[in-house]
Amino acid sequence: MQKIIIQGIKGKMGSVLFKLLEDSEEHEVVAGVSRNYNKNKEVTIPVYHSLNEVKEHADVCIDFSNHSAVNSLLKGAVEKQMPLVICTTGFSDEELGCIKKASAIIPVFQSYNTSIGVAVTNALVAKAAKILKNFDAEIIEAHHNQKQDSPSGTALMLANTIRENSPERDILKYGRHGHDKRNKDEIGIHSIRAGSIVGEHSILFAGEGEVLEIKHTAQSRDIFARGAIAAADFIVNKASGFYGMKDLMGGA
Ligand SMILES: NC(=O)c1ccc[n+]([C@@H]2O[C@H](COP(=O)([O-])OP(=O)(O)OC[C@H]3O[C@@H](n4cnc5c(N)ncnc54)[C@H](OP(=O)(O)O)[C@@H]3O)[C@@H](O)[C@H]2O)c1
Structure with a gap:
């Protein structure tokens, strides 16, 4: 059973991903990250303000949030030595540089579109x-x-x-x-x-x-969530490095 943290669990994509993972027999969402978790009544798992506050053990974190959250995301993942699947968009060149830098320490899968x-x-x-x-x-x-x-x-x-x-x-x-x-x-x-x-x-x-x-x-947000889950399965036991959809598709 692969244990997953979702950053952006309250958002449109985070909610779709959470629902798909709840129905999966191979995955378990152990925690979420959101800035407004007190208002989050429908999610029954622990939800924290940032990744490094998460107490539960997990194998991988999937991020569908906002580019402004990237520094705390990377800090938390590096501290926990946790593989990251970054699906958020809108990064500046500087933010992309930070993601690449972190990939020297942990495995990072990044794609602006996981379909x-x-x-x-x-x-x-x-x-x-x-x-x-x-x-x-x-x-x-x-x-x-x-x-x-x-x-x-x-x-x-x-x-x-x-x-x-x-x-x-x-x-x-x-x-x-x-x-x-x-x-x-x-x-x-x-x-x-x-x-x-x-x-x-x-x-x-x-x-x-x-x-x-x-x-x-x-036609549905499920396609992005399914791709993100496939990316999480792909990256979970990889060495540190920067991975993308081409790697997931075997170089095609
Ligand atoms: N790669 C792909 O295939 C793909 C597909 C669809 C969307 N996306 C991208 O995924 C991201 C999310 O999309 P969405 O449609 O789900 O957007 P959304 O509904 O606006 O959700 C964004 C989530 O991010 C959280 N958030 C925002 N700023 C944050 C911060 N500084 N720290 C922590 N959490 C923060 C928000 O929750 P709180 O307000 O509770 O913090 C919210 O739950 C966007 O960048 C979108 O372009 C990627």
């Missing part, structure tokens, strides 16, 4: 970017109106994949207005925030007379 479908989308985008170098690349993403960070971490991940596979596209253009024409080197990124949309990512490669569209639609 297997998005991992395959990313692999397809890599291939298209490499071959369709003269096509214009644009990313359109849509999420619910409560999402805090824009563009989505997944859109940034997809943009980086395009850049890595066609370095000539080196300008990220967030939205468009005004009179300037499109620059050939740009990757356009457009964010829609509306209603309760779980998550959509559409990647366009548009050439002369043809458009290739690669699209992923998340």
